[in-house]
Amino acid sequence: MAQLGFNAAHRRYKRLFWPTTVLYVAVCIGGAFLINKETSPLWMTSTVAILTALPLVLMMWAILRHQAETDEYTRLRQLKAIARGAVITISAIWVVGSFQLWEVIPGINVFWFGPFFFLAYGLGNCWDSLTGKTV
Amino acid sequence: MENIIRTLRAEQGWSQAALAERLDVSRQSVNAIETGKYDPSLPLAFAIARIFGKSIEEVFKDPATPEPAEKAAE
Numbered sequence: 001m002a003q004l005g006f007n008a009a010h011r012r013y014k015r016l017f018w019p020t021t022v023l024y025v026a027v028c029i030g031g032a033f034l035i036n037k038e039t040s041p042l043w044m045t046s047t048v049a050i051l052t053a054l055p056l057v058l059m060m061w062a063i064l065r066h067q068a069e070t071d072e073y074t075r076l077r078q079l080k081a082i083a084r085g086a087v088i089t090i091s092a093i094w095v096v097g098s099f100q101l102w103e104v105i106p107g108i109n110v111f112w113f114g115p116f117f118f119l120a121y122g123l124g125n126c127w128d129s130l131t132g133k134t135v
Numbered sequence: 136m137e138n139i140i141r142t143l144r145a146e147q148g149w150s151q152a153a154l155a156e157r158l159d160v161s162r163q164s165v166n167a168i169e170t171g172k173y174d175p176s177l178p179l180a181f182a183i184a185r186i187f188g189k190s191i192e193e194v195f196k197d198p199a200t201p202e203p204a205e206k207a208a209e
Contacts, residue, residue: 005159073164073173 002069009069016062024055056114077128084124089117136174137196140165143187157186 004012031048034040067078093113099105144154151169155162158179167173168183175183184191 006155006161006164007159071158071160071164072176072179073167074161076173077163 004069006071006074009066012069013062013066016058020055020058020062024052027051027055077125081121081124081127084127085117085121088120088124089113092116137171137198138168138194140169140183140194143189143194158182
């Protein structure tokens with residue numbers, strides 16, 4: 001992934017971001033109508049599960065590509081946000097995982113750590129603005 | 136690192152967004168460089184100097200390096 005500059009990188013990011021977002025919403029809504037957890041065949045639920053995960057994986061790749069192609073300052077900010085999001089999410093996995101290991105709490109679907117990462121990543125992005133620091 | 140980008144930009148009548156567009160960086164990048172919160176890489180510093188038709192030394196100043204007048208006094 002070569003560096004393109006801020007404008008070209010941002011355009012490429014948006015070109016992938018919006019279709020994947022629309023696909024994700026469409027699959028979620030479609031899946032909710034199509035799938036009955038008790039009667040639907042395994043191949044159908046598996047297909048919907050893969051189609052639900054695919055746009056999210058594409059979105060993660062788009063974030064990675066954007067940070068590689070954008071300008072140096074935006075890259076620095078993005079990498080810091082990704083690092084903060086990853087640290088918060090992995091810490092949450094350790095804490096929740098330990099509680100589960102010792103059977104303090106019941107099992108939580110691993111899926112929820114995905115949205116949690118995006119939330120932590122968003123907070124990581126806002127962190128410098130909230131604390132008044134730029135770099 | 137100190138710089139005179141804000142002054143040079145004002146002389147040209149450019150907004151931060153206009154300078155960012157010319158440098159192909161984000162407006163936040165220009166703001167961070169102008170306010171001294173971020174030191175640009177050498178290629179970006181060269182690009183900034185080139186846009187204003189100046190040398191890097193004219194645009195950026197290392198606070199640790201003494202001014203020519205100070206040097207002469209030494």
